[in-house]
Amino acid sequence: MNLRSSDPETLIAAAAGGDKSAISRLISLIERGGDPARRVSRLTYGRGDSYTVGLTGAPGAGKSTLTSCLIAEIRAAGRPVAVLAVDPSSPFTGGAILGDRVRMQDHALDEGVFIRSMATRGHLGGLALATPEAVRVLAAAGIGLVLVETVGVGQVEVDIARAADTTVVVVNPGWGDTIQANKAGLLEIADVFVINKADRPGVAETRRDLDNMLDMSSTMGPWRPPIVSTVASTGEGVGELWAAVAAHREHLERSGELALRRTARLCEELSAVLARGIEQRVAALEGGARYQRARDEVVSGACDPYTAAEDLLEALGL
Amino acid sequence: MNLRSSDPETLIAAAAGGDKSAISRLISLIERGGDPARRVSRLTYGRGDSYTVGLTGAPGAGKSTLTSCLIAEIRAAGRPVAVLAVDPSSPFTGGAILGDRVRMQDHALDEGVFIRSMATRGHLGGLALATPEAVRVLAAAGIGLVLVETVGVGQVEVDIARAADTTVVVVNPGWGDTIQANKAGLLEIADVFVINKADRPGVAETRRDLDNMLDMSSTMGPWRPPIVSTVASTGEGVGELWAAVAAHREHLERSGELALRRTARLCEELSAVLARGIEQRVAALEGGARYQRARDEVVSGACDPYTAAEDLLEALGL
Numbered sequence: 001m002n003l004r005s006s007d008p009e010t011l012i013a014a015a016a017g018g019d020k021s022a023i024s025r026l027i028s029l030i031e032r033g034g035d036p037a038r039r040v041s042r043l044t045y046g047r048g049d050s051y052t053v054g055l056t057g058a059p060g061a062g063k064s065t066l067t068s069c070l071i072a073e074i075r076a077a078g079r080p081v082a083v084l085a086v087d088p089s090s091p092f093t094g095g096a097i098l099g100d101r102v103r104m105q106d107h108a109l110d111e112g113v114f115i116r117s118m119a120t121r122g123h124l125g126g127l128a129l130a131t132p133e134a135v136r137v138l139a140a141a142g143i144g145l146v147l148v149e150t151v152g153v154g155q156v157e158v159d160i161a162r163a164a165d166t167t168v169v170v171v172n173p174g175w176g177d178t179i180q181a182n183k184a185g186l187l188e189i190a191d192v193f194v195i196n197k198a199d200r201p202g203v204a205e206t207r208r209d210l211d212n213m214l215d216m217s218s219t220m221g222p223w224r225p226p227i228v229s230t231v232a233s234t235g236e237g238v239g240e241l242w243a244a245v246a247a248h249r250e251h252l253e254r255s256g257e258l259a260l261r262r263t264a265r266l267c268e269e270l271s272a273v274l275a276r277g278i279e280q281r282v283a284a285l286e287g288g289a290r291y292q293r294a295r296d297e298v299v300s301g302a303c304d305p306y307t308a309a310e311d312l313l314e315a316l317g318l
Numbered sequence: 319m320n321l322r323s324s325d326p327e328t329l330i331a332a333a334a335g336g337d338k339s340a341i342s343r344l345i346s347l348i349e350r351g352g353d354p355a356r357r358v359s360r361l362t363y364g365r366g367d368s369y370t371v372g373l374t375g376a377p378g379a380g381k382s383t384l385t386s387c388l389i390a391e392i393r394a395a396g397r398p399v400a401v402l403a404v405d406p407s408s409p410f411t412g413g414a415i416l417g418d419r420v421r422m423q424d425h426a427l428d429e430g431v432f433i434r435s436m437a438t439r440g441h442l443g444g445l446a447l448a449t450p451e452a453v454r455v456l457a458a459a460g461i462g463l464v465l466v467e468t469v470g471v472g473q474v475e476v477d478i479a480r481a482a483d484t485t486v487v488v489v490n491p492g493w494g495d496t497i498q499a500n501k502a503g504l505l506e507i508a509d510v511f512v513i514n515k516a517d518r519p520g521v522a523e524t525r526r527d528l529d530n531m532l533d534m535s536s537t538m539g540p541w542r543p544p545i546v547s548t549v550a551s552t553g554e555g556v557g558e559l560w561a562a563v564a565a566h567r568e569h570l571e572r573s574g575e576l577a578l579r580r581t582a583r584l585c586e587e588l589s590a591v592l593a594r595g596i597e598q599r600v601a602a603l604e605g606g607a608r609y610q611r612a613r614d615e616v617v618s619g620a621c622d623p624y625t626a627a628e629d630l631l632e633a634l635g636l
Contacts, residue, residue: 266613303363
């Protein structure tokens with residue numbers, strides 16, 4: 001391919017042929033937004049889906065090392081795999097590899113592994129919109145399995161879970177004392193729990209703690225999240241973790257829940273895209289004469305903001 | 319008045335006559351939203367403004383005690399005053415007095431003092447929309463001075479500052495070690511700094527720390543925020559604090575900045591109301607047949623979310 005090309009169709013053809021730099025540039029186009037991003041979306045939509053596994057947990061829990069172990073596990077079975085490392089707090093874009101992702105470099109020369117950092121802070125619509133689009137690019141490139149790892153905390157975890165088919169929540173022994181407040185939220189999104197760094201004391205207590213939480217949960221469906229112990233630094237337990245992910249995938253497929261989850265996700269995505277389109281139109285509206293008049297009336301005290309807003313929307317035919 | 323009346327006009331007339339329960343019920347109407355809230359907005363808009371002083375700072379900094387001292391100071395001069403205690407994390411509405419506001423009960427029997435808690439979590443548009451509306455109700459009731467105190471942290475502080483004419487940031491001796499990360503944000507919103515609990519060690523260091531921050535600030539205009547020390551539990555320094563607030567008010571009025579700030583605030587309010595109106599229309603749209611069709615096309619893979627959203631907006635005339 002022409003390495004300077006930024007034409008979406010050319011890039012997608014190259015990506016489908018296994019060209020990693022083409023995949024990377026397609027994701028860059030998505031990150032930047034605008035018309036090229038839309039063309040990429042149109043061209044990659046409906047061409048099949050990749051299975052997406054989200055890894056979430058507190059900073060320092062060992063998500064990155066665990067992801068690296070999972071890559072090795074997946075590659076041993078001969079399947080291609082992609083990693084999206086999402087950093088919602090960073091304004092950087094363009095595929096910079098994050099510092100703590102260095103150990104993933106072990107896999108950098110493997111043709112069957114694609115690793116990409118995504119910085120979503122600047123992305124309109126954020127993670128919720130950027131991730132599914134990137135996953136569709138990867139699907140179009142023939143990579144049927146995507147690990148999405150987040151560098152961050154809080155709301156992001158929920159966003160990761162929304163974008164993933166299976167969500168793995170990584171905790172450490174003794175976690176219960178430190179992140180009490182967030183437990184209920186993690187319980188809601190976890191499909192599999194991992195107690196990583198299980199060579200440290202407190203594994204049994206943490207497992208009991210998680211089990212108690214699961215016993216008391218009133219929202220749990222037919223799938224009870226299994227609890228796996230790992231030592232990512234040695235690879236111990238990683239096979240069992242991957243088996244748990246596979247079991248969850250099988251459960252989702254057999255029960256029909258995978259299709260339901262994906263449909264719900266697409267509807268959310270449509271709503272988000274719609275809201276973004278409307279925001280852009282409001283921004284455009286705010287540059288216009290009609291808005292200026294309404295503003296002047298509000299500022300002079302002639303009209304309250306509610307009436308002014310209603311009049312504006314009516315004038316727009318809304 | 320008829321105590322059972324919930325007619326906005328009747329309530330506003332009663333409020334203007336000094337009826338506190340009428341004021342409280344008008345604010346409840348605003349909190350609940352919908353048509354009655356809009357009528358209250360329309361009826362109270364453009365009838366004059368109250369001067370608004372926001373108090374913000376970390377939980378435990380002594381905002382509530384300080385507010386109580388300020389009430390005493392203001393009442394000594396014979397002026398009526400209102401306190402809005404905003405709890406953005408609480409879903410309660412209807413004027414429940416917060417627990418740590420008990421010491422304000424000293425003023426509960428004073429006819430010239432109105433104290434109200436507002437829970438904004440359920441309020442569409444949140445604090446940014448609820449506060450200015452409540453302030454206009456208070457203005458219509460003839461209360462020309464409003465203290466807005468927040469129970470909370472983070473983004474809320476910025477919202478309080480946006481809604482206030484003068485923002486007082488309350489810190490404690492030794493604060494510098496604990497909330498390092500937030501300093502720049504506080505610097506941006508502070509019109510007056512208070513070092514409360516100044517009977518504790520570390521006052522001089524905290525003052526030097528704040529002074530250094532102010533020296534290095536590149537965004538500061540002609541007003542340099544003064545730093546006042548108080549011991550709210552004894553009332554020490556509260557007179558000086560109120561004098562600093564008065565000096566800031568005089569500066570705003572003399573320089574013309576008060577009018578500019580209020581104009582900017584009204585424009586923000588109009589944008590927020592507009593965005594909310596559009597959100598409601600999108601929600602309504604999502605119940606309709608056209609949206610259903612678009613959704614089906616997206617789910618079946620026939621159309622990507624971007625094209626579907628664009629088509630929907632075009633169909634709306636946007």
